[in-house]
């Protein structure tokens with residue numbers, strides 16, 4: 001054989017793979033089929049690498065386990081999972097009801113993309129009762145999009161009740177369960193049709209890889225989600241799927257620590273004179289605590305609190321004085337983060353008085369005593385400018 005041919009034929013694996021605790025990471029767009037008949041055999045599961053190979057398949061089966069689902073589809077980011085599920089299930093002429101405290105990029109997708117394809121988008125007050133929400137839905141409503149607790153402001157919704165009422169009217173429910181991470185809340189067990197997650201956050205846990213998932217129990221829905229992924233041409237890499245699987249192994253331990261430390265910091269904050277209100281569903285007395293207690297198995301490290309009203313400069317001084325908390329929009333990694341929320345709250349239709357400027361914290365895996373000392377120095381800086 002000539003060199004060109006030899007170099008194309010060489011370097012492939014001869015025997016079976018050694019067995020490691022994780023799956024092998026297969027890389028491949030081309031999948032070699034065993035025979036001419038297999039090329040167009042509909043029972044042949046994998047004929048092309050875009051649908052995912054060993055690591056992606058392993059991750060999907062682990063997520064089926066985690067979510068107690070019939071099927072899970074993967075997407076290149078959490079946002080892609082939400083966009084992908086909605087595009088797979090909605091059509092022109094449909095209406096979607098979206099909770100007003102939804103993750104802001106979802107709102108942009110609904111307003112800029114769904115409306116362009118003839119889907120009517122209606123935002124509803126997160127405080128609306130399930131009965132009023134579902135009985136007030138028009139005949140065109142195909143899907144209710146939920147997120148609980150809601151982004152930034154942490155309102156809790158009665159998902160089991162909304163799902164039950166919606167199902168009786170033939171309306172689908174989907175929820176962004178990134179806060180629950182498939183572990184402290186399992187939407188499918190509570191009757192929700194589609195559970196969506198930004199795996200980027202807690203499942204990854206290390207702030208370095210993007211991925212999203214959609215899980216469902218109804219085989220018809222699973223098929224539609226899978227067709228949606230195929231039709232949009234989405235693929236995730238084996239390395240990234242492997243990173244998510246690695247994160248899953250320690251998810252319960254990390255979440256437990258994030259949750260405990262988060263509550264310790266929240267309890268301390270509640271008693272500080274500069275703090276007007278807490279928004280943490282697992283903290284007794286906070287809005288939605290009853291629903292959290294009934295439906296959730298724990299908490300993660302993400303919550304908000306309101307400073308007492310003060311000029312913007314005092315809020316900025318608080319954030320700028322923090323040394324251990326990074327200023328950044330993400331969460332779910334090992335590191336603590338803080339953001340101010342006001343500019344993101346302005347796009348909402350239903351305004352609420354939080355008691356003062358809202359700050360969202362992600363409590364990482366650092367020592368909570370160190371984090372509390374850091375927050376104290378931030379509050380001191382705020383106090384100097386709060387007047």
Ligand SMILES: *Cc1c(COP(=O)(O)O)cnc(C)c1O
Pocket residue numbers: 077078079080103151176178179198199200201210211212
């Ligand atoms: C981050 C986030 C997403 C989007 O995830 P990406 O992987 O960053 O696209 C969706 N929903 C919530 C609640 C999030 O916090």
